[in-house]
Amino acid sequence: MDARHERIKAVFDVLNTNSNGYLESIDLETAARRIIRDLGVDPGSAPARTYLDSITGYWTSLVSELDQNNDGRLSFDEFARPHTPANYPSAVRPLAESLAQLCDLDQDGFIEHTDFVTAALGIGFPRAAAETFYAELDTSREGRIPTGAFLTMFENFLLAETRTAGQTLVPN
Template sequence: MRTEAAKRVELVFSLFDANGNGVIDSDDFDLMTGRVLEAAAASDDGAKDALRAAFRRYWTTLAAELDADGDGVITVDEFRPFVLDPARFGDTIAEFAEALSALGDPDGDGLIERPLFVSLMTAIGFEEANVHALFDAFGPDSEDRVTVATWSAGIKDYYAPDLAGIPGDQLVAARAL
């Protein structure tokens, strides 16, 4: 696993631990889902339902694969190797990527405007400066938009253990305040 991928996973774990108790559990996914859906007020019910389903699948996949003792929590040590295994987790990531990127396109034109992108990503918990850097790395058009396909592909790349130098690395980069 590349160092860059390990840093991306550590960040995702910290974000998924939405209640800050040091482990990931079902309540964390409920909290994050609520925050993201609140940021996506203009999205239609179908897109919101797809995101709810994607977050629910994310949790149920983690719980089924990692919670061997049935205690209902996932530690960072349990999370790290699993989430970077495309054979075990690729379909779940793909569903999540499609749902989140579609949520960012409430008018259905295939484009995501920066303000909504920033709102959704900060609702997940990413630092705003890093979110702007990510959006810039995606190469927005002259009207400051990126395609749904670009964002979806970027999410999938974020979880690839062998990739470095990808736009998603902007999310873990230290930014000056």
């Protein structure tokens, strides 16, 4: 498995909230609602609704394009397929943008350290990995990262063939 697939596998494993070996819509919704709750965002707020809508759109896109056996869920092999440069803008970018907006609680264009770590924990990543990951992204050492840097990280995490920021989220 190459570096990109190892990172995708790490995401698959944490998103598989019921640990049944398949991603289902409930898995993504559970993780999304956990992030919203943990960040203290009003579930009825525009950022929360946008994020939940992007989760729904992401899931619909994944299933319609990738569910090869039409069982309404995705195995890892099915899930790994969309994370390619050609598919990124339609399947993943809206999700990344809405997550960045959700995590930028004060809407100043930056994601604060605490908010990033809270979201990573809500997704299911271990605290130590989330802290190390954030340190890799916070190159200015100001305790916040620009949302644009977050979007670049999100893309590189899923698409880069070699080590990238976020590799620390992948268990050894």
